Amino acid sequence: MEDFSQWFHNILEEAEIIDSRYPIKGMSVWLPKGFKIRKYVLRELERLMDEDHDEVLFPLLIPEAELAKEGIHVKGFEEEVYWVTHGGMKELNEKLAIRPTSETAIYPMFALWIRSHIDLPIKIYQTVNTMRYETKHTRPLIRVREITTFTESHTIHERYDEAKGQVNEGIAIYKQLFDSLAIPYLIHDRPSWDKFPGADYTFAFDTLMKDCKTLQVATVHNLGDTFAKTFDIKYETADGDHKYPYQTCYGLSDRVIASLIAIHGDEKGLVLPPLVAPTQITIIPIIFKDKGDEVLTKANEIKNSLEEAGLRVNIDDRNIRPGKKYYDWELNGIPLRIDLGPRDLENNRMIITRRDTLTKEECSLNEDLVSTLNSYLSKINDDLKEKAWNFMNEHILEINDLDKIKDTVSSGNIGLIKWCGDDDCGKEIEEKTNLDILGVQSQTNGTCINCGKETKYIVSIAKTY
Amino acid sequence: MEDFSQWFHNILEEAEIIDSRYPIKGMSVWLPKGFKIRKYVLRELERLMDEDHDEVLFPLLIPEAELAKEGIHVKGFEEEVYWVTHGGMKELNEKLAIRPTSETAIYPMFALWIRSHIDLPIKIYQTVNTMRYETKHTRPLIRVREITTFTESHTIHERYDEAKGQVNEGIAIYKQLFDSLAIPYLIHDRPSWDKFPGADYTFAFDTLMKDCKTLQVATVHNLGDTFAKTFDIKYETADGDHKYPYQTCYGLSDRVIASLIAIHGDEKGLVLPPLVAPTQITIIPIIFKDKGDEVLTKANEIKNSLEEAGLRVNIDDRNIRPGKKYYDWELNGIPLRIDLGPRDLENNRMIITRRDTLTKEECSLNEDLVSTLNSYLSKINDDLKEKAWNFMNEHILEINDLDKIKDTVSSGNIGLIKWCGDDDCGKEIEEKTNLDILGVQSQTNGTCINCGKETKYIVSIAKTY
Numbered sequence: 011m012e013d014f015s016q017w018f019h020n021i022l023e024e025a026e027i028i029d030s031r032y033p034i035k036g037m038s039v040w041l042p043k044g045f046k047i048r049k050y051v052l053r054e055l056e057r058l059m060d061e062d063h064d065e066v067l068f069p070l071l072i073p074e075a076e077l078a079k080e081g082i083h084v085k086g087f088e089e090e091v092y093w094v095t096h097g098g099m100k101e102l103n104e105k106l107a108i109r110p111t112s113e114t115a116i117y118p119m120f121a122l123w124i125r126s127h128i129d130l131p132i133k134i135y136q137t138v139n140t141m142r143y144e145t146k147h148t149r150p151l152i153r154v155r156e157i158t159t160f161t162e163s164h165t166i167h168e169r170y171d172e173a174k175g176q177v178n179e180g181i182a183i184y185k186q187l188f189d190s191l192a193i194p195y196l197i198h199d200r201p202s203w204d205k206f207p208g209a210d211y212t213f214a215f216d217t218l219m220k221d222c223k224t225l226q227v228a229t230v231h232n233l234g235d236t237f238a239k240t241f242d243i244k245y246e247t248a249d250g251d252h253k254y255p256y257q258t259c260y261g262l263s264d265r266v267i268a269s270l271i272a273i274h275g276d277e278k279g280l281v282l283p284p285l286v287a288p289t290q291i292t293i294i295p296i297i298f299k300d301k302g303d304e305v306l307t308k309a310n311e312i313k314n315s316l317e318e319a320g321l322r323v324n325i326d327d328r329n330i331r332p333g334k335k336y337y338d339w340e341l342n343g344i345p346l347r348i349d350l351g352p353r354d355l356e357n358n359r360m361i362i363t364r365r366d367t368l369t370k371e372e373c374s375l376n377e378d379l380v381s382t383l384n385s386y387l388s389k390i391n392d393d394l395k396e397k398a399w400n401f402m403n404e405h406i407l408e409i410n411d412l413d414k415i416k417d418t419v420s421s422g423n424i425g426l427i428k429w430c431g432d433d434d435c436g437k438e439i440e441e442k443t444n445l446d447i448l449g450v451q452s453q454t455n456g457t458c459i460n461c462g463k464e465t466k467y468i469v470s471i472a473k474t475y
Numbered sequence: 476m477e478d479f480s481q482w483f484h485n486i487l488e489e490a491e492i493i494d495s496r497y498p499i500k501g502m503s504v505w506l507p508k509g510f511k512i513r514k515y516v517l518r519e520l521e522r523l524m525d526e527d528h529d530e531v532l533f534p535l536l537i538p539e540a541e542l543a544k545e546g547i548h549v550k551g552f553e554e555e556v557y558w559v560t561h562g563g564m565k566e567l568n569e570k571l572a573i574r575p576t577s578e579t580a581i582y583p584m585f586a587l588w589i590r591s592h593i594d595l596p597i598k599i600y601q602t603v604n605t606m607r608y609e610t611k612h613t614r615p616l617i618r619v620r621e622i623t624t625f626t627e628s629h630t631i632h633e634r635y636d637e638a639k640g641q642v643n644e645g646i647a648i649y650k651q652l653f654d655s656l657a658i659p660y661l662i663h664d665r666p667s668w669d670k671f672p673g674a675d676y677t678f679a680f681d682t683l684m685k686d687c688k689t690l691q692v693a694t695v696h697n698l699g700d701t702f703a704k705t706f707d708i709k710y711e712t713a714d715g716d717h718k719y720p721y722q723t724c725y726g727l728s729d730r731v732i733a734s735l736i737a738i739h740g741d742e743k744g745l746v747l748p749p750l751v752a753p754t755q756i757t758i759i760p761i762i763f764k765d766k767g768d769e770v771l772t773k774a775n776e777i778k779n780s781l782e783e784a785g786l787r788v789n790i791d792d793r794n795i796r797p798g799k800k801y802y803d804w805e806l807n808g809i810p811l812r813i814d815l816g817p818r819d820l821e822n823n824r825m826i827i828t829r830r831d832t833l834t835k836e837e838c839s840l841n842e843d844l845v846s847t848l849n850s851y852l853s854k855i856n857d858d859l860k861e862k863a864w865n866f867m868n869e870h871i872l873e874i875n876d877l878d879k880i881k882d883t884v885s886s887g888n889i890g891l892i893k894w895c896g897d898d899d900c901g902k903e904i905e906e907k908t909n910l911d912i913l914g915v916q917s918q919t920n921g922t923c924i925n926c927g928k929e930t931k932y933i934v935s936i937a938k939t940y
Contacts, residue, residue: 034534037535038534041531065511066505073498089563091563095559096558115497139604141535141536158532
């Protein structure tokens, strides 16, 4: 892709995903078509979360005193918090922060809710808007000032090993989500300087955009008992002791939608994974004078039987040229197109075209259409996934020479390097290359690419968003 | 109900709907149980809205310059807008308002979207959080500073009569919603001093709480071309003229949930309309030593067949006393309870108890359970509706003597009075009685209760929230 950034900007506009002309920088409007994709993504995420979490909703604003309680945490966010200082004409007694994330909104309530070990664990999540005063260049859905779709989970447990297990559960849920959206990912144990402010450790999901920069699309944090101590959350054990519980939090945002659009889309427009396509199948009736009714009747019959089976189908019977209908079908990324004309009816067939490959196949109308089309959709998801994973994997290269990192990564790759794990040494690598260490990917034996010390860590290094 | 206010506060706490101990006055946390009710209410509202509106999502913040453009509108809200003045440590160049409602966020975008008559009509809606700096006494879900669930619709049309028709469509949608929630309502044409700031006219839905104060639960406004002129929204007609289009907006909030809880609930807890009950049927297995497995097997069989038919069912097999299970069932307002024990199995029956009436009936296990239980649920909704409408109608009294208004209304009624329609005269009535004129209810011939002039208007007067 020659200019990914321009292409991404254009596709958001042409496919009517969002309108970024809103009169505040970094804040955009979700348009009807984009909103529907967002809705289906959230529906799948909620389905996964609801298996073991309760959905809740906390207030937008956080009193300054609460936000400031956790020293490391507030330091991580103080540069980017929006402050509410006035109500009407009146100055407020205490400044209120618009949540940049909700730890400091939720944990004071945990302190009220938790008395005993029988109150634990608690596993909750919410989908909310959050704000960050970005000073860097903003980019719709990727680097924004209003994160409109932040799904954040917060859990609290008796023991540290339960929190560790919950981190794995969070990772497992996100894997399922990304797999169902055909989005490839690398999971990294972030270096200490890139952890969530206040966390013991942070795992992050990174995906690769078509310009070969990585995008962080989800994070999972083990908070240890840091916040429990700060917010004085204590529980009574079965033996009558009073202890601090352990916490995790994990979240993802609009970037999930950004990446599914960016990774699968092509020069003709969107290519949507079937699970989140607002329309999964469009039927285009080819209508001549005489045979119009017959074709439309058959199209409606097909539509009804597919809808009964839970598929999302429309008939594009607009009175416009077929060429324009095909153009719109491509732009909107509808996974499957069915062409149906009088000659098809005579031959008892229809023509199915896949959006991802643009390949056509004939299909007999005698077949079990529900199962035929479902297997097309599932094949599309598999193929999108394979293609996207291949693209990412082809751009991951081992690098053993410090001097080669910059060129190798700059020419469009994620580098795998050996690093000793020492913070100063890691930051030195970042400075020398002007790149970011994403974190530990896997382990082996070898020596650090920078200082030469023995190490077992293989880390990824990349240009990042 | 002796002390409605205390009862309402208690039920929100005991049934775990919301937690109002959040450390900012007027802002509360939706707890898991409350959130589920909210979700089902929204699901029904979205189903109704999606038939003829597109869902969208606009930013939370509005630049001061946009908010201030419409003079009457901003005057209506300036006392209650929360202002964001700082991003991080930096003072912003322009103050940003947290939306009190979204006209001034949406209409600058309408100006960009609308060029020609073929762009019209547009009908959109969004469900968002909005903020109002309430200086009056706040009350959870009823008078709050963060409205967490504001579903606002905005439409724009070529002709004024289309906007008038759309007002009727909005009213029709809300009627359907309130009917399905068994919430009674009176629709009033608000007097000029109580219109939405900037509107031509406002219709409002008022319901009656158990303390006999009315609660405004929805409003529908015809905006005329006021905002189109302010935001310079113009379209080109088929003839090439340039004209201002006409607009409507309508919305409802958390108060819908407040009223369904308040109107149907009783001394034992929630009584939920089946449509929005997170659990519609709970099965309580009575388990003795020998026969436990058999009873549980049957309970699961019943649950599965009901769930297949789309009903929301749980089995309360917690290892606690039945009395506690009944207590929870009542508190949570689950519409139907099924008791099933070994003796019931022997007699091939189950016992069904209705939450609203607490009446029990035997039901043979040979019956078509899906249709039996569905007809119970539909009967419950009908009966809840009838009871609630009766309660309201019994508290509406015609009053023909100015001196009797205050006592009649204060003893727990909505008054119907004749009023000439003159603003000054109407405000005089409000001042003399310390009550609110809700607006025109119907028409007749007669004379104004205050000034004695001939009139055709019958208006409601009440104590309001």
